Amino acid sequence: MTESVTLHREETKNVKWVGSRYPRKEDLRFVTGNGMYASDIRIPGLAHVAIARSPYASAKIKGIDKSKALEVPGVVAVFTGEEIVAELDPLPNLLPSPYDKVKDYGIAVDRVRYAGEPIAVVVAESNYAAWDAVEQLEVDYEPLSPVLTAKSGCEKGAPLVHENVPTNVVWQRKFTYGDVDEVFKTADLVVSKKFKWHRFTSAPLEPNVVVVDYDKRHVIFNIWSNNQRPAFNQAAIAKALRIDANRLHFISPDIGGGFGIKNENYPYIILLAVAARRIGRPVRWIETRTEHMVASAHGSEINYEGEMAFSRDGKILGLRAKAYHDEGAYMRREPIAAFNFIRHATLTYTFRNLEMDIYAVVTNKCPVGPNRSYGKMQQGFLVERLLELGAKKLGIDPIEIRLRNFVSSEQMPYETPTGAILDGGDYSRALKKVLENMDYAALVKERDRLRSEGKLAGVGISMGMDACPINFSSNRLINPKSTASGESEAAWVKIDEDGNISAAVGTSPQGHGHETVVSQIVADVLGVHPEQVYALPGFDSWTHPSTPHSGTYASRFAIAGASAVNEAARRVRGKVLRIAAFALKEDVENLELADGSVVSTKGKGKVPLKEVARLAWRDLANLPEDEEPGLYSNVIYKTPFKLPIDSQRGNFSLTYSYSACVVLLEIDPGTGVSRVKRVGIVEDAGNQINPLIVEGQVHGQMGHQLGAALYEDLVYDEAGQLLTATFKDYLAPTASDLPSYETGSIVVPSLFTPLGTRGTGEGGGAPLIACANAMDDALLPLGVEYDSSYLSPIKIRELVKSASGK
Amino acid sequence: MSRIQAIVNGRKVEADVEPRKLLIDFIREDLGLTGPHIGCDTSNCGACTVLYNGRAIKSCTMFAVQADGAEILTIEGVSTDGKLHPLQQAFHENHALQCGYCTPGMIMSSIDLLTRNPNPTEEEIRLGISGNLCRCTGYHNIVKAISSVAKSHIFVSPLKKAKEE
Numbered sequence: 026m027t028e029s030v031t032l033h034r035e036e037t038k039n040v041k042w043v044g045s046r047y048p049r050k051e052d053l054r055f056v057t058g059n060g061m062y063a064s065d066i067r068i069p070g071l072a073h074v075a076i077a078r079s080p081y082a083s084a085k086i087k088g089i090d091k092s093k094a095l096e097v098p099g100v101v102a103v104f105t106g107e108e109i110v111a112e113l114d115p116l117p118n119l120l121p122s123p124y125d126k127v128k129d130y131g132i133a134v135d136r137v138r139y140a141g142e143p144i145a146v147v148v149a150e151s152n153y154a155a156w157d158a159v160e161q162l163e164v165d166y167e168p169l170s171p172v173l174t175a176k177s178g179c180e181k182g183a184p185l186v187h188e189n190v191p192t193n194v195v196w197q198r199k200f201t202y203g204d205v206d207e208v209f210k211t212a213d214l215v216v217s218k219k220f221k222w223h224r225f226t227s228a229p230l231e232p233n234v235v236v237v238d239y240d241k242r243h244v245i246f247n248i249w250s251n252n253q254r255p256a257f258n259q260a261a262i263a264k265a266l267r268i269d270a271n272r273l274h275f276i277s278p279d280i281g282g283g284f285g286i287k288n289e290n291y292p293y294i295i296l297l298a299v300a301a302r303r304i305g306r307p308v309r310w311i312e313t314r315t316e317h318m319v320a321s322a323h324g325s326e327i328n329y330e331g332e333m334a335f336s337r338d339g340k341i342l343g344l345r346a347k348a349y350h351d352e353g354a355y356m357r358r359e360p361i362a363a364f365n366f367i368r369h370a371t372l373t374y375t376f377r378n379l380e381m382d383i384y385a386v387v388t389n390k391c392p393v394g395p396n397r398s399y400g401k402m403q404q405g406f407l408v409e410r411l412l413e414l415g416a417k418k419l420g421i422d423p424i425e426i427r428l429r430n431f432v433s434s435e436q437m438p439y440e441t442p443t444g445a446i447l448d449g450g451d452y453s454r455a456l457k458k459v460l461e462n463m464d465y466a467a468l469v470k471e472r473d474r475l476r477s478e479g480k481l482a483g484v485g486i487s488m489g490m491d492a493c494p495i496n497f498s499s500n501r502l503i504n505p506k507s508t509a510s511g512e513s514e515a516a517w518v519k520i521d522e523d524g525n526i527s528a529a530v531g532t533s534p535q536g537h538g539h540e541t542v543v544s545q546i547v548a549d550v551l552g553v554h555p556e557q558v559y560a561l562p563g564f565d566s567w568t569h570p571s572t573p574h575s576g577t578y579a580s581r582f583a584i585a586g587a588s589a590v591n592e593a594a595r596r597v598r599g600k601v602l603r604i605a606a607f608a609l610k611e612d613v614e615n616l617e618l619a620d621g622s623v624v625s626t627k628g629k630g631k632v633p634l635k636e637v638a639r640l641a642w643r644d645l646a647n648l649p650e651d652e653e654p655g656l657y658s659n660v661i662y663k664t665p666f667k668l669p670i671d672s673q674r675g676n677f678s679l680t681y682s683y684s685a686c687v688v689l690l691e692i693d694p695g696t697g698v699s700r701v702k703r704v705g706i707v708e709d710a711g712n713q714i715n716p717l718i719v720e721g722q723v724h725g726q727m728g729h730q731l732g733a734a735l736y737e738d739l740v741y742d743e744a745g746q747l748l749t750a751t752f753k754d755y756l757a758p759t760a761s762d763l764p765s766y767e768t769g770s771i772v773v774p775s776l777f778t779p780l781g782t783r784g785t786g787e788g789g790g791a792p793l794i795a796c797a798n799a800m801d802d803a804l805l806p807l808g809v810e811y812d813s814s815y816l817s818p819i820k821i822r823e824l825v826k827s828a829s830g831k
Numbered sequence: 832m833s834r835i836q837a838i839v840n841g842r843k844v845e846a847d848v849e850p851r852k853l854l855i856d857f858i859r860e861d862l863g864l865t866g867p868h869i870g871c872d873t874s875n876c877g878a879c880t881v882l883y884n885g886r887a888i889k890s891c892t893m894f895a896v897q898a899d900g901a902e903i904l905t906i907e908g909v910s911t912d913g914k915l916h917p918l919q920q921a922f923h924e925n926h927a928l929q930c931g932y933c934t935p936g937m938i939m940s941s942i943d944l945l946t947r948n949p950n951p952t953e954e955e956i957r958l959g960i961s962g963n964l965c966r967c968t969g970y971h972n973i974v975k976a977i978s979s980v981a982k983s984h985i986f987v988s989p990l991k992k993a994k995e996e
Contacts, residue, residue: 048923055931056919056938058866058906065865153851230870230878230966231932281868281932282966314871536930536967721926721968728969752875752964759961760970765953 042545042555043780046717049541050555051562060279061563063234063251064311071236072101074300074310075155076293077145077162078320079137082171082389082745083184086135089145090163097161099154102304104146106132109299113265116292119358121504124195127187127387129355130265131292137166138186138354139389140746141319146300148308171389171745175349176328178386186354186387195352196360196385196503200367200673202442203378208342212334216414221813222327222406224351224390224739227397227729228757229535231281232317233290237297238307246298249276250290253283253533254576256566258291265295275566283535284729285395288578289322289357318750322394323739325362326351327403333411334378339421339429343378344371346407350385353392360385361393364503365400368492368678369789370443372408373452374430377442389745395578397729401491402790406814409487409794413801414810423486423798424460428453438776444674445492447681448711448783449776452488455707456685460486462769463705468689471702476806481692481825482702485799488685489789492678494581496666497574499677511666514585515570518547518593520601520656522642524635526551526558528594531575532586533564537786538718539582543590545714546780550594551601552618553634570659580784584679587714588779589662596658604640605632607649665777680775680783684708684723686791690735690799694825697818699735699800704792705767710785711775719785720768726788727766732758734796738815835899839864840908848895855879857895858905866906866935870964877963880936881905885990887943889962906935909942909989917985918942918977927976929967937963941977945986953978 054060091103109132116129132143145162149155172178172186178193186193209215236249246266252258255275263270280287293310301308312321331346350363363385370379416426432439434451441447468484475482498510516530528547532539540562544555551558561569574585598618605623606613615627624631640647641656648654669675686706692699706723713719736756740748749755756762774781793814801811804821807828816824832847839862846861858864858881867890870876879890882904909916918938921927928934937960944951944959951959956977957970965973980986 049926051931052923052928053915055928055934056906056915056922057910058864058935060865060931060934062865062868062932064859064869067863152856153849228966229930229932230876230964231868231930232870280930281870282930284966311869314873314876536928538929717926721929721972724969724971725929725967726969727971728966731969751873752871753873757875757964757966759964760957760974761954761961763957763970765974766969766971 040549042548043714044712045715047541047545047555047715048717049538050544051538051540062231062279062281063236063249066236066249068236068238068307070306072148072150072304072306072308073152073155074297074308075147075152075159076143076310077147077159079133079140079142079144081137081166081168082140083169084137084166085169086133086137086144087165087167093161093163094147094158097154097158099150100158101148101150103158104300104303106134106144109146109296110134112299113295114267116265116357117261118356119500119504119507120195120356121506124190126189127195127356129357131295139391141316141391142354143296146296148300148304173388173390173741173745175351175384175386175388178388179349179384186389193387194384195356195387196363197383199380199382201380203343205343205345205378205380208378209332209334209345212342213337214335214415214418215332216411216418217332218411218414218812220329220331220407220410222329222403223813223815224326225324225733225737226739227284227286228317229282229284229286232312232314233287233293233321234311235290235293235297236307236309237294237301239301241305245272245274247274248294249278250294251280251287252277252290252294253280253287253535254578255533255564256531256571256575257573260573262291262294266298275564277533277564279563280533280535283577284397285399285578286322287535289394314752315750318755319747320391323353323391324396325393325399325403329407331407331411333415335415335419339416339419339426341374341376341412341430343376344408344411345380347382348384350383351388351390352385353388353390355392356385356387357392357394359500359503361395362400362403366404367443367499368445369401369404369490369681371441372405372490373432373488373683375432376430379442390741398491398787398790401787402489402793405489405790406794406797410797413798424456427456427488444670444676445678445681446676448679450683450709450773451771452683455683455709455771456488458769458771459685459687459705459707462707462767463687463703465687468687468703472689475691481694481803482690483799483801483803484687484689485795485797485802486687487791487794487798488683489791489794491580491682491785491787491789493680493784494579494584494664494678496677498666498668498675501669502673510668512574512585512664513572513661514575514589515572515661516586516589516593517570517657517659518590518597520597520634520638522638524638526553527561528558528590529561529569530586530590531564531569531571532577532582534577537577537582538715539586542587542714542718546587546591547594550591550598553621572661580786583714583782583784584778585662585664587782589660591779592662593658593660596660597656600656601634601637603652604637604648608632608640679777680711682708682710682783682785684789684791686795688792688795688799690796690803692803692821697822697825701731701764701796703767704731704764706791707769707771708785709771709773711783712772712781714780714782722786723768723788724766727792728758728763730788730790730793731763731796734793734815736762738817833896835896837898837900838902840905850894850896852895854890854893854895854898858890864905864907868932868935870932875964877940878933878936880939880963882939882943882990887940904990906938909938911989916989917980921976921980925972925976925979927968927972933963933965937965937973942989945981946988949986950981
């Protein structure tokens with residue numbers, strides 16, 4: 026249901042492949058079992074690592090006796106945290122002083138801070154022997170009382186998660202835009218609500234994997250892992266290992282899903298590097314699912330206290346909120362999600378008055394990390410839920426109230442109060458289209474029919490916004506001492522002496538199909554078929570170009586990666602044309618590049634690309650005098666970003682893709698179990714390089730967000746033990762839990778990217794938020810106002826019971 | 832150590848294995864196959880699914896010694912004569928995979944499903960693959976791919992082929 030694509034790029038004449046639903050080139054190896062994931066790497070002499078972990082959420086380590094572990098047959102070595110850390114500097118974080126003093130090595134030394142924290146690294150001849158030895162480790166713990174919620178961590182006298190800093194609130198800022206107090210004083214209506222954003226994780230199916238081989242001869246660490254942005258992480262890894270970053274050779278082969286979680290496995294790279302260097306053998310660690318759930322990285326967990334002010338006619342006048350973020354035990358780099366509200370604070374709406382008072386609090390739980398749509402879906406949830414409550418109080422239809430508040434397409438580009446510059450779009454068209462696709466009136470009728478049968482049923486709608494990529498000058502608002510700004514990506518394109526075309530980008534994809542889309546882009550620029558372009562798989566820091574921002578995260582490929590490879594191909598094309606012009610004695614302006622040949626439009630003949638390649642590499646005396654030999658271009662694309670406007674405003678993303686979603690869900694009052702009956706979404710990702718792949722990303726967001734809304738929950742008990750540490754308890758949805766998706770899109774090209782594309786992989790959380798609005802609608806007959814992003818069937822059952830008892 | 836003999840993808844294999852070794856570890860580490868994957872510790876995800884004497888099983892839930900005398904088919908043995916199996920082709924054409932990690936197990940379960948039920952409804956397809964988790968696709972295109980093979984009646988069990996060889 027994609028409307029026609031209008032590409033606004035320079036060489037529109039040759040656009041054939043960009044915009045087509047080209048089936049993926051990567052698929053052949055995956056459907057035949059020939060994918061090459063990090064756990065498939067085989068190296069002679071490989072030793073196996075298992076990691077011993079803390080059973081306590083908070084405890085002192087008084088001693089570790091490894092003698093029995095060392096007696097286990099097949100054990101090679103056991104390294105305690107203390108022994109590992111002796112060779113390390115702490116991992117850097119972004120916090121302002123004194124909270125930059127928080128020590129984080131990726132392994133505990135004398136104190137454990139969450140259940141599952143690594144305490145020792147065991148190396149053995151087999152994975153089985155390594156686990157045997159872990160069981161024989163004797164650790165003397167002195168349990169301490171843990172901090173398990175952000176709110177309790179803020180209290181006076183709360184136990185300190187890190188003793189060397191004054192409080193658990195490791196970052197706090199209040200951001201104020203416009204005249205918030207005044208509008209709340211004079212508004213016709215103010216709605217207030219406390220909301221809970223629950224902890225969940227995208228849980229990629231492939232757990233974390235790290236293989237390290239220390240090459241003593243060349244003083245190089247060869248690192249195979251499924252890290253989704255090794256070039257980004259290399260500085261932190263090198264600093265921790267006290268070595269030069271150019272001694273780290275990273276290979277990320279095929280990656281089995283990442284969703285942000287696999288940005289965060291770099292502490293294990295460091296632990297494995299130390300072990301490999303110590304024993305002089307290659308080592309491999311494959312995380313178990315349970316380890317992944319207790320100790321990789323969780324999505325953020327927030328307690329909101331929100332208020333929204335309205336005029337009588339339903340205009341949003343302002344938003345005011347306190348947000349308590351439970352960051353887990355370590356703050357790796359930025360206050361995850363806490364700060365991210367700023368990219369899309371007002372979502373798709375025009376209100377100008379806003380106050381966000383943010384507390385980032387460390388607790389004795391698994392550290393949080395970037396998890397698909399982090400910060401985006403949370404802010405969307407806050408805005409959309411309050412808007413929904415306001416609409417109800419004012420008696421205005423939920424569609425109508427959104428239409429009254431949208432930024433209109435005529436206002437684009439539109440600067441929001443936080444300084445974000447929305448890059449085009451038509452929000453009301455997206456909303457109207459999804460309602461039309463889904464036949465909204467029929468959906469409401471179906472809800473009423475279900476209700477008449479005694480079911481609980483609700484309809485919910487929501488907007489979502491996916492702001493990307495990251496302008497790292499936003500770090501300056503977190504820590505004024507930060508000197509970062511902008512972001513970049515690298516690509517090269519090469520035509521070799523036989524005319525073979527290759528391309529590489531620094532993006533380490535995790536199922537995103539970059540080999541396909543890179544081939545499509547290069548094929549159009551060079552006038553060939555995508556099958557004639559070899560796009561290098563995965564990422565290898567010795568063969569792929571990169572910058573310190575490289576990787577696939579923050580939905581950045583369609584902006585940074587695509588622009589870099591497009592520009593590299595254009596430069597090679599320019600050179601091809603110059604060499605052909607010289608050979609044909611023709612002006613460059615009279616040449617076209619199509620179907621593998623350079624052709625004169627004035628009838629002066631043609632030169633096959635292959636012949637141009639031969640001239641460029643082999644027949645150098647026949648090149649123009651000032652032309653450098655070869656057909657190769659290495660481009661570093663700088664995403665056009667500026668410094669912050671002031672200490673709380675700036676444009677920290679380049680594109681703002683958005684979606685409108687509508688959901689019909691049903692709750693079984695007997696079991697409390699919810700099901701989505703129908704769900705539809707309309708997304709605007711700008712020009713789509715490959716609509717098949719974009720649609721796949723929308724499906725993926727849907728799966729994750731419906732799962733999070735209805736089934737997935739990371740639950741800790743009062744001792745800080747994770748109760749949902751396996752797929753038996755953490756209910757990642759199966760095919761029979763989910764409906765089919767009714768997807769559609771509109772295309773309003775981005776005003777700011779060379780290809781008119783927008784980043785879109787993460788989505789803005791619209792399906793999850795629409796589910797929350799639908800839950801609210803479903804529980805309405807019980808007199809219950811839904812106040813979280815997830816409620817377990819047991820809790821729903823309790824609500825049903827207590828309501829029917831009334 | 833216990834000596835086992837099995838037919839894996841039509842080829843006879845013989846090995847000494849520790850009695851506690853899981854079948855998935857035998858397939859991946861001893862036989863060097865890379866198709867079946869490990870995604871959980873509790874037999875929920877199905878990434879390790881293979882056919883064991885013709886039925887889909889989760890190879891993380893069996894010991895290697897239990898494969899003694901058995902016929903095992905992994906994703907590597909599904910395409911024949913250099914041609915993709917209709918399910919493999921349909922997964923490709925319908926964009927039914929992204930990262931590809933669940934794909935081998937998902938296809939093995941689909942083979943089991945279509946062998947037993949050549950004309951499944953959408954609900955039966957969803958139920959039939961509910962032992963296999965996918966975190967990338969939200970299942971939409973996987974269901975579409977399986978359904979397209981069933982509807983066009985091009986499904987052939989790869990087991991027959993493996994037996995003949």
